[in-house]
Amino acid sequence: MSKIAVSTTVNxxxxxxxxxxxxxxLDALRGSLGxxxxxxxxxxxxxxxxxxxxNGQMVCSCLVLAVEAEGKSIATIEGVAEGSVLHPVxxxxxxxxxxxxxxxxxGFIVAAKALLEVNPDPDETEIRYWLxxxxxxxxxxxxxxxxxxxxxxxxxxxxxxx
Amino acid sequence: xxAPEPKGKFRVVGTRPVRPDGIDKxxxxxxxxxxxxxxxxxxxxxxRSPHAHARIRSIDTSKAEALPGVKxxxxxxDFPGQSAKIIAAGETSSSLQNIAATCMANxxxxxxxxxxxxxxxxxxxxxxxxxxxxxxxxxxxPHVIEVEEALAEGAPILHExxxxxxxxxxxxxxxxxxMVFTLAGGDVDAALAASAVTxxxxxxxxxVHQGYIEPHACVASWNADGQGQLWISSQGHFDLRNQTASVxxxxxxxxxxxxxxIGGGFGGKTGIYLEPVAMLLSRKAGRPVRLTMSREDxxxxxxxxxxxxxxxTIGASEDGTLTALKLEFWNQAGxxxxxxxxxxxxxxxxxxxxxxxxxxxxxxxxxxxGTKAYRAPGAPQVxxxxxxxxxxxxxxLGIDALDLRLKNAARPGDPGPTRVPxxxxxxxxxxxxxKAHPHWSAPLGPNQGRxxxxxxxxxxxxxxxxxVALAADxxxxxxxxxxxxxxSRASMAIMAAETLGVPYESVRVTIADTGSIxxxxxxxxSRVTFATGKAVIGAAQKVIATLVERAASLFGVEPGQVxxxxxxxxxxxxxxxxxxxxxxxxxxxxxxxxGPIVAELAVNPLDYLPAFAVHICDTxxxxxxxxxxxxxxxxxxxxxxxxxxxxxxxxxxxxxxQGIGWALNEAYVxxxxxxxxxxxxxxxxxxxxxxxxxxxxxxVEVPNPAHPYGVKGVGEAPIVPPLAAVAxxxxxxxxxxxxxxxxxxxxxxAAIQAAK
Ligand code: FES
Ligand code: FES
Numbered sequence: 001m002s003k004i005a006v007s008t009t010v011n012x013x014x015x016x017x018x019x020x021x022x023x024x025x026l027d028a029l030r031g032s033l034g035x036x037x038x039x040x041x042x043x044x045x046x047x048x049x050x051x052x053x054x055n056g057q058m059v060c061s062c063l064v065l066a067v068e069a070e071g072k073s074i075a076t077i078e079g080v081a082e083g084s085v086l087h088p089v090x091x092x093x094x095x096x097x098x099x100x101x102x103x104x105x106x107g108f109i110v111a112a113k114a115l116l117e118v119n120p121d122p123d124e125t126e127i128r129y130w131l132x133x134x135x136x137x138x139x140x141x142x143x144x145x146x147x148x149x150x151x152x153x154x155x156x157x158x159x160x161x162x
Numbered sequence: 163x164x165a166p167e168p169k170g171k172f173r174v175v176g177t178r179p180v181r182p183d184g185i186d187k188x189x190x191x192x193x194x195x196x197x198x199x200x201x202x203x204x205x206x207x208x209x210r211s212p213h214a215h216a217r218i219r220s221i222d223t224s225k226a227e228a229l230p231g232v233k234x235x236x237x238x239x240d241f242p243g244q245s246a247k248i249i250a251a252g253e254t255s256s257s258l259q260n261i262a263a264t265c266m267a268n269x270x271x272x273x274x275x276x277x278x279x280x281x282x283x284x285x286x287x288x289x290x291x292x293x294x295x296x297x298x299x300x301x302x303x304p305h306v307i308e309v310e311e312a313l314a315e316g317a318p319i320l321h322e323x324x325x326x327x328x329x330x331x332x333x334x335x336x337x338x339x340x341m342v343f344t345l346a347g348g349d350v351d352a353a354l355a356a357s358a359v360t361x362x363x364x365x366x367x368x369x370v371h372q373g374y375i376e377p378h379a380c381v382a383s384w385n386a387d388g389q390g391q392l393w394i395s396s397q398g399h400f401d402l403r404n405q406t407a408s409v410x411x412x413x414x415x416x417x418x419x420x421x422x423x424i425g426g427g428f429g430g431k432t433g434i435y436l437e438p439v440a441m442l443l444s445r446k447a448g449r450p451v452r453l454t455m456s457r458e459d460x461x462x463x464x465x466x467x468x469x470x471x472x473x474x475t476i477g478a479s480e481d482g483t484l485t486a487l488k489l490e491f492w493n494q495a496g497x498x499x500x501x502x503x504x505x506x507x508x509x510x511x512x513x514x515x516x517x518x519x520x521x522x523x524x525x526x527x528x529x530x531x532g533t534k535a536y537r538a539p540g541a542p543q544v545x546x547x548x549x550x551x552x553x554x555x556x557x558x559l560g561i562d563a564l565d566l567r568l569k570n571a572a573r574p575g576d577p578g579p580t581r582v583p584x585x586x587x588x589x590x591x592x593x594x595x596x597k598a599h600p601h602w603s604a605p606l607g608p609n610q611g612r613x614x615x616x617x618x619x620x621x622x623x624x625x626x627x628x629x630v631a632l633a634a635d636x637x638x639x640x641x642x643x644x645x646x647x648x649x650s651r652a653s654m655a656i657m658a659a660e661t662l663g664v665p666y667e668s669v670r671v672t673i674a675d676t677g678s679i680x681x682x683x684x685x686x687x688s689r690v691t692f693a694t695g696k697a698v699i700g701a702a703q704k705v706i707a708t709l710v711e712r713a714a715s716l717f718g719v720e721p722g723q724v725x726x727x728x729x730x731x732x733x734x735x736x737x738x739x740x741x742x743x744x745x746x747x748x749x750x751x752x753x754x755x756x757g758p759i760v761a762e763l764a765v766n767p768l769d770y771l772p773a774f775a776v777h778i779c780d781t782x783x784x785x786x787x788x789x790x791x792x793x794x795x796x797x798x799x800x801x802x803x804x805x806x807x808x809x810x811x812x813x814x815x816x817x818x819x820q821g822i823g824w825a826l827n828e829a830y831v832x833x834x835x836x837x838x839x840x841x842x843x844x845x846x847x848x849x850x851x852x853x854x855x856x857x858x859x860x861x862v863e864v865p866n867p868a869h870p871y872g873v874k875g876v877g878e879a880p881i882v883p884p885l886a887a888v889a890x891x892x893x894x895x896x897x898x899x900x901x902x903x904x905x906x907x908x909x910x911x912a913a914i915q916a917a918k
Contacts, residue, residue: 020287036197037190039425041375042457046843049375077190090188094180097808100648100816102187103194103376103425124856132852135843137373137426138648139812140819141851 008069011079019066026050028066037077037106048134051107052076058114077106080113088151089113098147100138108134112148120156174660175871178808181652182671194423195379195395196454204233206443206453207289209279209296211271214305214529214836218269225295226281231288234446236280236439238268242411249408260498262409264532265438272320272497273530274837275462282443282451305529305836309471309492312338312528320527340499341525345507348518353486357477361554364473365547367903368829369466369494372536373848376425377460382440383450390417390441395424397431398684400643403676406437420675421645429535430465432684461841466830467536468501469494470543476551482561484570486518495525498532502540509541510548512579513618514570529836538619538878542885549615549886563614568593588800588864589774595862596776601796610782611895615886618774621875622687623767627680628697630705631760636746638669643682644694645673649809653691654698656805661702663729664745680764688875691805697765699870704761712755713743769868773879775799781891788911790826790892798860802874814880815857821884823849829904
């Protein structure tokens with residue numbers, strides 16, 4: 001079976017890869033593109049470890065076909081920090097000890113960043129429901145919720161200062 | 163939080179600095195098990211049994227071998243013969259035969275998902291296509307899942323010839339009960355007969371999975387000269403190396419094993435599944451081979467923790483003083499013997515003063531994946547039984563649930579589970595802190611109930627090696643062999659910095675491969691901060707001794723006239739009294755002395771102490787649907803000393819939430835063929851963020867006097883009380899006993915309907 005060529009944009013840069021027709025976007029990212037920051041916890045859309053943004057839409061990349069990325073733009077955990085400057089969500093995860101093993105963390109950070117882009121001042125319930133598609137088995141979510149809340153406050157401050 | 167919380171006597175211990183591996187983990191750079199790639203690597207895949215119990219008549223791999231792109235095919239015929247020798251398998255031990263059979267079925271398959279053959283090929287797709295070409299001829303046998311079925315007259319026997327150990331006289335016929343463990347003292351029947359009140363109950367829990375988000379994965383490379391390399395994410399690369407080398411009959415030192423970052427383990431990554439198979443594939447293929455599990459494989463063929471069936475009776479006098487406890491429980495061990503009955507028995511006997519007691523656990527095998535350690539292995543199930551029954555006593559006597567526990571709680575000097583007196587335990591302090599917490603007296607609304615449960619985990623010491631080396635600029639390299647699952651690099655750096663008197667940031671921690679440092683046993687048993695910590699602190703103290711000696715020589719005084727304080731050597735006497743030499747000033751002069759400053763220390767401490775915990779849980783039960791919501795949750799725990807409080811709180815919160823999942827939703831559900839019906843996260847429902855409230859933590863600090871900073875171990879105790887805390891809350895909300903887990907809506911609804 002011959003491979004399909006896909007041209008896309010990953011974290012702002014042009015990217016091309018070859019994939020099988022049935023290959024998931026997650027496999028293409030982790031395989032051909034070498035971006036192993038997105039994780040596979042289930043491969044069935046139930047854990048959120050593979051969360052990426054596809055044309056600004058939050059998706060489970062294990063449920064997206066790699067060929068669907070043709071002509072679209074993808075944002076992954078590897079593009080969340082600007083160079084070596086961490087995004088406030090990343091920094092607050094560290095400050096709050098919101099990760100233990102860290103395997104779920106990339107998915108949570110991509111999802112939390114997406115939340116704060118649409119809702120700059122989420123309350124606890126809004127954070128919990130937005131992140132309900134991301135499983136963390138280590139933390140019990142408490143420190144994750146606090147970290148996201150603190151990142152929201154930090155971003156609001158940045159915006160009002162700007 | 164990053165705000166330092168100085169504790170008076172400590173400078174760094176008790177602060178909350180950012181973990182050293184943090185940036186890699188929030189930017190996606192950290193390399194976990196499934197992320198690792200090496201040159202020339204090819205892909206493996208495993209053929210798994212579709213039958214819960216069957217004899218393998220033959221396996222024909224010829225068509226698979228002929229498929230272009232296939233580089234190797236392996237079956238149990240490629241494994242060397244195994245002895246019945248028992249070796250350490252993480253937190254438990256097992257026979258080599260059973261360890262090998264966990265990796266590849268030998269003669270019989272014992273569960274759906276049991277590995278029967280494996281292929282390595284140039285691509286995963288070819289490897290998977292080749293699996294379809296392997297022909298296995300099975301003779302299907304009847305299977306058993308539940309303990310009662312496994313022990314019934316005429317039940318199919320999983321392990322032919324297995325005679326129950328621990329019974330006197332020994333049974334004369336094989337059965338599926340591998341072992342019995344009993345601890346007894348006093349005349350328990352007489353004590354119960356004489357008690358003012360007794361309460362009995364029959365309890366049941368289902369097998370549950372550890373549920374780490376990272377599936378198992380490894381890469382193996384085995385060269386023609388017999389030397390090999392393994393890259394794994396595990397709780398202990400030394401132990402997994404030893405198990406793999408033992409199964410493959412190779413010297414351990416021929417198998418250099420590299421730790422990758424681990425995406426959760428909770429006990430489930432203390433033993434081998436894929437490793438020897440990947441090794442054999444690699445040797446045949448002459449290439450490095452990667453093997454991974456899918457989530458379905460993880461559920462079907464790794465982990466779970468045993469379900470139990472239990473009968474308990476507890477007696478008490480009018481004033482609530484406990485008189486006797488009688489407990490018998492049957493662990494649903496899965497396909498291989500060796501589930502955690504010992505710690506189950508200990509759990510029943512270590513928390514309260516009991517004049518008479520009898521506790522017996524049965525290890526019973528049946529046709530699902532062999533169970534593995536899961537956070538405080540064996541304890542949560544038994545604590546559920548004991549703490550639920552205690553709640554019944556409290557209600558019957560009209561005594562406050564915490565007062566009943568306070569009255570009977572074990573104090574320092576009281577007999578521990580094996581009658582060795584307890585050391586500096588903090589159960590009473592935890593119960594008092596729970597009682598004083600505003601949660602305990604907060605008002606409840608309609609359909610709400612408050613439950614409480616206490617419990618403990620014994621913790622562990624175990625063997626660890628650590629090295630501390632100074633660079634010429636005085637910066638510090640700490641090396642251990644203990645994988646970091648939840649922030650232990652940070653706690654090692656804190657303890658080294660505290661000991662040496664240097665800033666946290668000047669200490670870096672490496673988790674070294676098996677070729678770079680001596681043995682450390684698995685990260686498990688809540689042992690690492692305690693035992694590996696002792697090795698780090700001890701090695702740092704040796705480094706200080708060298709620094710002091712060299713400083714003395716530079717000052718021209720005796721070492722006794724030099725004091726190490728605040729990261730510098732201070733001259734107390736002689737001409738240069740009052741002068742000091744910094745760590746870098748001394749380390750930079752290594753060339754004038756006998757070489758670089760480095761110290762290694764191996765330890766095996768036995769002076770660990772148990773961790774006690776008390777959890778308070780409020781639930782609201784919807785009488786229409788039986789749905790249970792957790793509306794408030796407080797965890798109180800004696801943590802000894804919290805080295806890095808964020809990660810201690812994180813352990814308390816994470817353990818509590820795993821316990822909440824166990825209590826409310828999680829269970830292996832089997833169909834009539836022994837097939838797990840819910841091998842995915844959609845149907846095996848672990849708690850998500852929207853199911854939960856914040857988890858309040860109260861860290862009680864009763865230090866362990868045998869550890870320089872008072873560490874006890876915190877990781878496992880938090881999962882012991884929640885099963886009972888939740889069940890007791892639901893029982894109080896509904897006024898009905900809740901003796902079978904999980905308390906899923908249908909079960910709670912049925913109980914409410916039945917009581918109408
Ligand atoms: S791997 Fe995509 S949701 Fe779990
Ligand atoms: S930190 Fe381990 S799964 Fe979330």
